Amino acid sequence: MGSLVAAVASYLDARAHHGEWLVRIEDIDPLREQPGATDAILESLERHALYWDQPVLYQSKRSEHYEAGLSRLAAAEKLYWCPCSRKMLARHNGRHQYDCPTIFNAAHDTPAPAESALKFNQATTDWTWQDAGCGTQKFHTTTISDDFVVKRKEGYYAYQLAVVIDDIDQEITHIVRGQDLLDSTPMQLSLYDTLSTPPPFYHHTPLVCGQNGQKLSKQNKAPELENTKVRENLRYALEFLGLPVPETMQPCDPETLLSWAATQWLNTLARNTRNR
Structure with missing residues (x-):
């Protein structure tokens, strides 16, 4: 329902x-x-x-579109390979085993380490938007600790990347979805910003x-x-x-x-x- x-x-x-x-x-x-x-x-x-x-x-059926999006993000030096597991990151309060954003920057043609996910380097900033369902929303993001996966180590494209690329290609102007996806919005706004595309209007409905x-x-x-x-x-x-x-x-x-x-x-x- x-x-x-x-x-x-x-x-x-x-x-x-x-x-x-x-x-x-x-x-x-x-x-x-x-x-x-x-x-x-x-x-x-x-x-x-x-x-x-x-x-x-x-x-x-849209792998080539997602790869094109990843190429643009890498050219903006916003992607890096990360071999760190979730357990390891949690155990070290979000700190990487290596300096992944620098050592494994995807823009530098650095070979990806084995079993690595491709991550987006989130900015330390405040995101604000007017949500039609929830009113004014404010989220603070911090680089490294709020970085997120755009391509999983298994080779599958992550939700955040796929929906933003699709929204841009389909020229989506309004997104209406459940409040369980409210926390995804700052990540998607980051991708829109890096891809120099105005974001859509958001409306998050009660669950x-x-x-x-x-x-x-x-x-x-x-x-x-x-x-x-x-x-x-x-x-x-x-x-x-x-x-x-x-x-x-x-x-x-x-x-x-x-x-x-x-x-x-x-x-x-x-x-x-x-x-x-």
């Missing part, structure tokens, strides 16, 4: 701004991919009348949580979304987002419910801002 809420929120935001709603399949980690998961996601979206406006983008307070997700063994209960699912998602469906519209088909909700979306955002 949590994924549906996020999808509905982003869909309504796109429709309310007279924009396009795009679907992207983040399938760059084969170790976590479940057989049939992609088909199930797309089927569920269609069953809930969440129709996308461009062909689905599959990250697994759907179970009785134990944990986010409803597959990792937490949340029940799967039932595609046989489309109206009930949409009514729940809309009410969760502050758009309770009027009783007279309860029997309406999914397309009608979403069209009505899109006309109310911007007013709901304004009301939530005033009440924040």
